[in-house]
Amino acid sequence: MIAIEVNGKVHEVDADPETPLLYVLRNDLALNGTKFGCGLGQCGACTVLVDGKAVFSCMTPISTLGGRRIRTVEGLGTIERPGPMQRAFIEEQAAQCGYCIPGMMMRAQGLLESNPAPSDADIRKALEPNLCRCGTHMRILRAVGRAAQLMKVKA
Amino acid sequence: MNGIALTRREFLSSGGALVVSFVLCPRAAAQAGETATRSAEAKLPGSLDKFPMLDSWIRIGADGSVTVFTGKGELGQGIRTALQQIAAEQLAVPFASIAMITADTQRTPNEGYTSGSNSMKDSGTAILNAAAQVRELLVAEASRRLGVAADQLVARDGAVHAPGGKRVGYGELVAGQALHVRAEVQSRFKDAGTRTVMGKPVQRVDIPAKVTGGVAYVQDLRLPGMVHARIVRPPQFGAKLKSLDPGIAEGMPGVMKIVRDGSFVAVVAEKEFQAIRAMRALSDRAVWDVGALPPADVYAQLLQLGSEDKVIHERNGASLGAMTHEATFRRPYQLHGSIGPSCGVALYREGKLEVWTHGQGVFPLRAAIAEMLKMAPDTVHCIHMEGAGCYGHNGADDAAADAALLARALPGTPVRVQWMREEEHSWEPFGPAMVTKVRAALDRSGRISAWEYDVWSNTHSTRPGKAGNLAAGSLVAVPFAPAPAAPIPQPEGGGDRNAIPLYAFASARVTSRFIPTMPLRVSALRGLGAYMNVFSIESFMDELAAAAKADPVEFRLRHLEDGRARDVVAKAAQRFGWTSYRRERDRGRGFAFARYKNLGAYCAIAMEVEVVRETGEIRVGRIACAVDSGDVVNPDGIRNQIEGGVVQSLSWTMYEAVTWDARRITSRDWGRYPIVRFPAVPASLDVDIIDRPMQPFLGTGEAAQGPASAALANAVADAVGVRVRDIPLNPARVKALLGA
Numbered sequence: 048m049i050a051i052e053v054n055g056k057v058h059e060v061d062a063d064p065e066t067p068l069l070y071v072l073r074n075d076l077a078l079n080g081t082k083f084g085c086g087l088g089q090c091g092a093c094t095v096l097v098d099g100k101a102v103f104s105c106m107t108p109i110s111t112l113g114g115r116r117i118r119t120v121e122g123l124g125t126i127e128r129p130g131p132m133q134r135a136f137i138e139e140q141a142a143q144c145g146y147c148i149p150g151m152m153m154r155a156q157g158l159l160e161s162n163p164a165p166s167d168a169d170i171r172k173a174l175e176p177n178l179c180r181c182g183t184h185m186r187i188l189r190a191v192g193r194a195a196q197l198m199k200v201k202a
Numbered sequence: 203m204n205g206i207a208l209t210r211r212e213f214l215s216s217g218g219a220l221v222v223s224f225v226l227c228p229r230a231a232a233q234a235g236e237t238a239t240r241s242a243e244a245k246l247p248g249s250l251d252k253f254p255m256l257d258s259w260i261r262i263g264a265d266g267s268v269t270v271f272t273g274k275g276e277l278g279q280g281i282r283t284a285l286q287q288i289a290a291e292q293l294a295v296p297f298a299s300i301a302m303i304t305a306d307t308q309r310t311p312n313e314g315y316t317s318g319s320n321s322m323k324d325s326g327t328a329i330l331n332a333a334a335q336v337r338e339l340l341v342a343e344a345s346r347r348l349g350v351a352a353d354q355l356v357a358r359d360g361a362v363h364a365p366g367g368k369r370v371g372y373g374e375l376v377a378g379q380a381l382h383v384r385a386e387v388q389s390r391f392k393d394a395g396t397r398t399v400m401g402k403p404v405q406r407v408d409i410p411a412k413v414t415g416g417v418a419y420v421q422d423l424r425l426p427g428m429v430h431a432r433i434v435r436p437p438q439f440g441a442k443l444k445s446l447d448p449g450i451a452e453g454m455p456g457v458m459k460i461v462r463d464g465s466f467v468a469v470v471a472e473k474e475f476q477a478i479r480a481m482r483a484l485s486d487r488a489v490w491d492v493g494a495l496p497p498a499d500v501y502a503q504l505l506q507l508g509s510e511d512k513v514i515h516e517r518n519g520a521s522l523g524a525m526t527h528e529a530t531f532r533r534p535y536q537l538h539g540s541i542g543p544s545c546g547v548a549l550y551r552e553g554k555l556e557v558w559t560h561g562q563g564v565f566p567l568r569a570a571i572a573e574m575l576k577m578a579p580d581t582v583h584c585i586h587m588e589g590a591g592c593y594g595h596n597g598a599d600d601a602a603a604d605a606a607l608l609a610r611a612l613p614g615t616p617v618r619v620q621w622m623r624e625e626e627h628s629w630e631p632f633g634p635a636m637v638t639k640v641r642a643a644l645d646r647s648g649r650i651s652a653w654e655y656d657v658w659s660n661t662h663s664t665r666p667g668k669a670g671n672l673a674a675g676s677l678v679a680v681p682f683a684p685a686p687a688a689p690i691p692q693p694e695g696g697g698d699r700n701a702i703p704l705y706a707f708a709s710a711r712v713t714s715r716f717i718p719t720m721p722l723r724v725s726a727l728r729g730l731g732a733y734m735n736v737f738s739i740e741s742f743m744d745e746l747a748a749a750a751k752a753d754p755v756e757f758r759l760r761h762l763e764d765g766r767a768r769d770v771v772a773k774a775a776q777r778f779g780w781t782s783y784r785r786e787r788d789r790g791r792g793f794a795f796a797r798y799k800n801l802g803a804y805c806a807i808a809m810e811v812e813v814v815r816e817t818g819e820i821r822v823g824r825i826a827c828a829v830d831s832g833d834v835v836n837p838d839g840i841r842n843q844i845e846g847g848v849v850q851s852l853s854w855t856m857y858e859a860v861t862w863d864a865r866r867i868t869s870r871d872w873g874r875y876p877i878v879r880f881p882a883v884p885a886s887l888d889v890d891i892i893d894r895p896m897q898p899f900l901g902t903g904e905a906a907q908g909p910a911s912a913a914l915a916n917a918v919a920d921a922v923g924v925r926v927r928d929i930p931l932n933p934a935r936v937k938a939l940l941g942a
């Protein structure tokens with residue numbers, strides 16, 4: 048058994064320590080938001096925050112996560128009460144298939160927590176590791192900008 | 203009551219015509235989907251022609267609940283929301299009160315594939331008409347019950363309202379009976395001016411779950427007791443398994459079963475990562491007999507393979523005369539490259555198979571799986587669930603078939619197959635490589651007097667329907683034959699889609715050269731041949747405009763007679779500020795236009811780029827698009843599709859080409875098949891929509907692919923004076939041309 052803390056809750060997981068976090072989140076903890084895209088650290092569909100930093104969960108064995116705080120898109124809010132990042136993406140209708148979006152939101156969340164007022168160029172640079180095949184980029188950029196505004200209002 | 207249709211007919215008409223007939227019948231009979239009795243009657247609108255019964259599309263419960271059925275699936279294009287808007291508007295019920303049921307072989311009409319930008323035309327038109335007709339039937343029934351003339355009644359919010367405040371709810375009016383009525387050719391639509399849901403940027407119904415971790419994709423389906431499988435993929439399509447060492451994986455943790463059927467090898471494990479590890483161990487030891495992949499210069503090979511030639515357009519062909527300009531364009535094999543690799547889930551029990559798939563055609567998939575597993579089609583149930591965007595025929599059907607095959611080997615246990623990234627990149631059917639050649643002559647007035655165009659291409663559809671078109675069907679011990687490769691005929695066309703220019707030339711000949719032999723596995727990729735044909739035609743239009751010393755926009759208008767085409771051209775030019783454009787060093791502007799399939803949406807694009815001479819890198823600046831998709835149902839949906847189409851097409855055009863060596867596809871991941879990333883997306887992207895209320899739906903999904911590619915090449919030529927005719931316009935190629 049390995050203990051990991053996800054969205055503020057500690058879970059005991061029965062999995063091989065080398066198992067990438069992605070599979071534990073999706074299958075053992077039944078959290079759908081984190082997606083498998085490549086398993087190679089090339090696309091960002093699996094992005095989560097570990098101690099506030101965006102990481103590829105497909106490349107992170109659970110053995111390395113003891114005592115660290117993991118956040119997934121489920122930790123940003125719920126369908127009934129979406130958080131500011133989620134609201135921003137809904138308001139901007141920033142999704143086509145939407146498969147890349149949770150990873151985008153987590154990377155953007157990490158950005159805004161360290162830089163609450165990023166420029167357009169900052170956002171483009173920060174999101175570089177994440178791919179979107181539908182070409183939703185322009186909306187994603189707008190949504191991250193809007194999320195920054197929403198968070199500012201809240202703060 | 204089972205099996206018997208009890209009929210209560212109401213003749214409510216003046217003049218003796220049957221106006222309404224409610225038929226009480228068990229669901230199953232209605233679901234069997236009575237197909238049209240094709241008499242001499244006029245064609246019914248959209249897919250109603252195939253499924254003319256209103257209750258194939260719309261059912262209203264005794265409690266007033268409304269269910270709308272479509273044979274199309276949500277692919278991230280927003281079709282579910284758009285269809286729901288149409289139904290809500292014409293039925294006059296609240297948008298949120300409708301439950302939508304999408305592609306499902308036991309529940310919905312068989313509308314073939316969700317492809318070709320046809321969903322609005324097929325399903326949208328069917329639901330538009332069905333909903334309007336159901337509303338009229340309900341009003342007629344209310345009129346009978348209330349004794350109030352129909353023209354005094356108003357349908358609103360799921361009820362029919364009479365003057366003085368009396369109302370009857372829809373549920374009460376149908377009293378739980380099915381609206382088992384044959385559709386009429388003509389419908390009475392709500393006046394466009396009174397619309398409250400259609401034409402509005404209603405938010406997509408699927409997005410909230412997608413951004414909060416809901417079960418949104420087949421990848422998220424988690425059935426009780428479900429196990430995980432991975433396929434041990436051969437190095438290339440057509441390889442044969444020589445030897446396998448199952449012992450290496452049998453003892454690994456969680457491994458439940460290794461399934462081998464000919465060259466189809468898979469491992470099933472309790473946990474997903476266990477399946478991945480076992481698959482890797484098996485792959486390392488597996489030995490395959492492989493054939494030869496095509497030579498590096500596949501274009502030369504394609505031209506030598508032999509083609510079936512057909513003149514698809516001729517205008518004063520005898521007087522083509524001498525040509526003064528000529529060019530050849532090439533497009534490599536390209537990937538769909540879905541961000542989520544293909545996935546399928548299947549469960550076999552008591553002789554029946556259920557398959558959850560993100561494939562584009564549940565009915566053709568059912569036929570192919572039934573053939574492969576030698577099961578009766580009605581014992582196979584295919585249910586569409588979303589996947590990541592597919593943009594055509596990718597690995598979705600294959601993954602579903604993999605899951606089906608494995609589920610049959612483990613009766614009672616749901617099996618989930620998830621393709622790996624390398625698998626998707628090397629096994630999905632690619633968008634075909636193509637070559638086009640165009641020749642033209644200009645007359646003294648600067649008009650194109652003659653035009654000759656040839657396009658060489660493989661087929662653009664090897665979609666299943668046949669077991670041999672499934673990856674698994676080609677690998678099993680007794681492999682199935684694929685359907686023979688065939689061209690998709692005009693007017694839609696396949697490789698020759700949009701090969702006929704919409705421009706009016708004095709004389710022209712267009713020849714489609716269909717190559718039956720496929721060096722690599724190919725199939726439908728968003729836009730099919732239109733992407734390449736529009737790239738070629740619209741690039742060459744600029745070359746000719748330059749030769750005629752004409753402005754590219756004015757030059758196009760010179761040859762365009764279709765008023766709607768002229769409108770989008772003018773609109774995009776105006777939004778871009780075409781006439782007031784000031785060129786700076788190494789910057790330039792490009793323009794392109796097409797009407798998708800020559801019968802779908804009109805789209806014009808103006809674009810500015812900057813070329814970095816030292817590196818050959820293209821930086822995309824401002825983009826202005828104008829689109830006419832006919833009657834607008836969801837303007838934001840149209841915008842989203844055009845924006846996405848432009849960015850995706852820019853990625854194809856700037857970066858993308860499948861590569862291989864003697865043994866295998868080498869562009870096996872995002873490192874070796876780069877696509878656009880955030881720093882390289884356009885500076886800005888505006889989409890103007892020209893709405894045509896009450897005109898037919900034209901679809902939008904593929905309209906931007908062609909024009910975006912040519913606008914880019916034209917802008918590069920304008921910026922630095924080099925004409926790139928080979929896709930991709932990557933830095934190495936642009937730099938080489940600049941240096942030459």
Ligand code: FES
Pocket residue numbers: 082083084085086087088089090091092093094103104105106
């Ligand atoms: S799935 Fe982790 S980076 Fe692609």
Ligand code: FES
Pocket residue numbers: 142143144145146147148178179180181182183278541590591
């Ligand atoms: S929205 Fe489909 S991959 Fe980004």
